[in-house]
């Protein structure tokens with residue numbers, strides 16, 4: 001069985017849910033505390049043992065490339081001011097992993113963005129991580145999925161159960177449980193109306209996919225929202241090969257959504273050694289005043 005060594009991170013979306021902040025900067029660069037959201041995703045990939053990452057970018061996304069590049073001017077400045085801790089942090093970012101970029105010329109949907117990765121991936125299974133889905137867990141979410149992959153092969157989709165009135169925000173699985181937290185997926189549907197959803201098992205932005213998906217994506221036409229959907233391609237893949245759903249351990253934040261972004265900021269700040277304690281005292285004080 002071939003190993004999963006490469007990750008694709010689609011980052012070509014327009015970020016309309018975060019306007020006006022995303023008018024002149026990529027949504028992936030919005031910070032949760034002091035770290036751009038896309039860096040959390042890259043760190044999860046690195047902590048899962050991944051060495052090569054392809055980011056699918058689009059127009060006006062240069063800040064992402066600059067962020068993961070070496071920055072000699074900034075490094076010299078921090079060195080000359082004796083700010084060694086900050087210097088290490090800035091250097092770390094550019095040393096984390098090999099990052100490659102390809103552009104999606106038009107925003108035609110997640111399926112089309114992933115299709116741009118076909119030459120980089122070749123004939124290997126690969127992972128896809130969506131930038132809006134930041135996961136806080138003891139073992140990195142992708143690592144959990146890679147460990148399961150070693151046992152099962154096939155393709156694996158990271159899922160969580162969502163309330164019935166939220167199924168229309170997600171790709172939803174029609175699947176049967178085959179062992180604790182693992183489901184065999186028979187069918188998928190992108191953003192179904194609540195009355196039509198086959199379950200409440202929702203796709204949470206983590207995938208391990210077999211390369212046959214590229215042949216399918218090549219002929220997948222526009223689906224929900226008029227976009228080429230990865231979910232539609234996986235639906236076809238599930239008819240030909242094993243596709244599993246895996247309820248990963250950990251909490252997932254939708255940082256592309258205002259409320260999800262706030263929740264991530266508050267909860268991750270509470271865990272930070274530098275500001276957590278003071279922030280917790282502040283929050284308790286504020287909450288005691290809320291009527």
Ligand code: G1P
Nearest residue numbers: 110133169170171203204205231
């Ligand atoms: C995408 C996928 C959807 C998945 C979701 C998870 O939708 O198409 O299947 O459930 O990400 O965040 P988007 O939120 O980009 O519309």
